[in-house]
Amino acid sequence: MNVSGVSVVSRDWDEVADVQPASESGNSLGTSAHDQQLHEPLRGWSAFSTTFRVMFKEEGRKSLEFAKKRQMVLFPLLLTLVTAITTIGLQFLVGDSSAQVSDIESKTFTWQELRFALHLPLLMFSLGMGTFAFMGHDAIVHRSGTKNYLLAAPALQPLPNSVAHFAYFIKDLSFYVMLILSPVVAGMAVGILLESLAGISTPLEWSSLPWTWIAMIITLAQGLALAFLASALWMRGRPFTIFGPMLIVALGIAIGLGKFDIGTMLWGLGVQNSQSILGTVLALLASLAVGLCSSALIIDDFDVSVVERAELLTPIYNRLGFLGKGEIRLIVAKEFVDLIRSGSIKKMTVSYAIPLLVLLGMAWLVDFAEAPIPINLLSYAPFLGFFGFNFYSWLTILDSPEFMNGLPLGVPQLIRAKVVVYFLATSWISLIFIVLMAWRLDEWGALPTSIIVMFANSIYIVALTAFLMGLRPNKAIFDASIMIWFWIGTVIPLLLLFLLSFTQGDVSLYGNWWERTSEGGLAATAAMYDQSMVEQGYKGMIAISVALILASALLWKLMDRRWGRAEFSN
């Protein structure tokens, strides 16, 4: 060994020319591997397959940790059961059950409408779950915390970040196909089977099942890939963070206005309609290609920025005087600091506002009074509550709460603080939206009721999510028992609100539903209008809203019983 003359010296920052790191420079510094045989890192398929297999195992364990084995098995069974019942119920929706309801001649829904109703929510779900670039960044930033995931492995191991992300995309796709889509198709099969065993009629055919399964996989893959692409572009910074949302809003409006054929936009629906093998292959390849391009956009950047910031906690705390002097105020202030410092407030505000801007844009361009379902200001109010689940989920993954285990705090306090943060961070957007919508639709009379419904519904959905799922909503989606309660708790009140809103209070419409639809189809729903019935409908909606607020207060109280002994962990 010879180390003579070797120096380790520092210089001042300005002494060294401000040039880019020497990745471009071809000149070697003169180091050598000596007798060590150098290895090439695994790339391409070998790196992908090695990572994918282990990631799949990791995902199974992650889900099991929260949901436990019993619920994990119950969840697909529940989906199968619900789909089997829906399959049997299809005869009433498509009016093909002449054997049982002989007086219905005209169809209430077309198959095309039902297919659309299957694919659109699936696309929305997958768009919400596919922001893998954000997830990857979070995994890398938090890799020194108490939990570490394979998605952060490229920081230390010779594995390209892009390969790890593509493996994650395929892993999630496979997992959802296995746990959601396949049980749904199995449920359809059970429904058809009952036709021969129990003499129950269903219009669904065996031959349509493989196509439905494949078409749903395509829609799922498309949604995940598009969300992956959007998040990957967002992580690249400007100009994508400016033009990306604008493009999405424009696209959303264009789709809403029917400028694009929906079969072309929803690849899965197109495949299900055409049943073309070539179309299937192309749509699958296109989804995978979008996923692959998105992963190629992920760079090997493991920087965790060290930035000094001005004190935020105390100024925010001081502004929250209306929350009293308890711990909630302090935790809410801390959550807001997390939200701002992590940059998530921008991300969340944009993703919360985009669908609303699309709706607003559509309202600007379309006369909804002529639409088959008369969407009005009151219909939007309960709709806004749906965004609560996603926003609350994000709030729970901002920071690891483990450090709170050593503080004199309880999990219910943190959960309540997150609900408050959700309300404070989003309610102003919802309020602006609903006022703009009232202006556009010229429905000022419905505005006070809409605001009450909107706030009641938002608070209720988030309180219910928080009560049922605590600090781990993302992991609760495979827990059958939680999802049953969530479904019951949301579908019943929301359905009531929607139905009341569509008729502008004309509740009698639903009394003679069968008769009216058989006469004029869905277009008949806007036919009757009676001022006294409108008032009755408004009262009904306000009554439901009051009930939702009371239910939220009850859930708020019960939080201690459900989560009082839980440990801080997400």
Next chain:
Amino acid sequence: MVESLAPLVMAEDMAKKYGDFIALHPLNVEVHAGEFFGVFGPNGAGKSTFIKLLTGQLRPSKGRIEVLGINAVSDPQKVKANIGIVPESESPPSFLTPVEFLEFVAKLRTVENLNEQVEHWIEWFGLEEKRDTMCKDLSKGQRQKVMLAAAFIHKPKLLFLDEPFANLDPIYQRKCRHWLLEHVKNGGTIFLCSHVLEMAERMCNRMAIINNGKVLAAGTVKGLKKSKDETLEDVFIRLVGRSIEDVERLSDEGVKDKDNEEE
């Protein structure tokens, strides 16, 4: 340059800035084959940034870095494929068992006799009883052992260790220390970051002391001492800009406070 004298690691004006904060001022460093090189400094001195830049985990704001003849800025994957890294505070993936994680790392690094190697390191670190326990349920020390095993499993000649013994019990600290010294004797090279000066005394043949992102002094352990009586701790206190009297006064105040509390 004569091949035998060529360094394994070399950085020229390597620097890192986060926004306006300079984490590491431009510095030059060379590490040669067979060296046990240590970087020491107080908390937040820039030690981890130093090691992360050399191992391709971070992209430098300035300068050039080369490891084993590979440009660490343009091809960090290849650098990672040929070295072993033990990070300061990172844990193995929470939902994998030690065996699964080591298998994953060994496959990525195309280790021959994979199962044999995994079993060897599981046994070496005394993790037999925890082999099928998920890493999230291991103690800090056990997780550290898994990370060490993952860095050793492909038998790299060049190892980068950031506070490698922070959570290990004295028995395994000793066992690892012996293994590392043996590794260097057999031609291996080690780059270590720590604030535990005892490690420098016991293991390093060359060291650098850094503070606020700047190298304050570098050389052999012996060479850094002004006199025979000066300890490495004295050297450290002197270099980071505190007087020994100040530090002793702070320690005395601490003892007085404790005495007052007890009274």
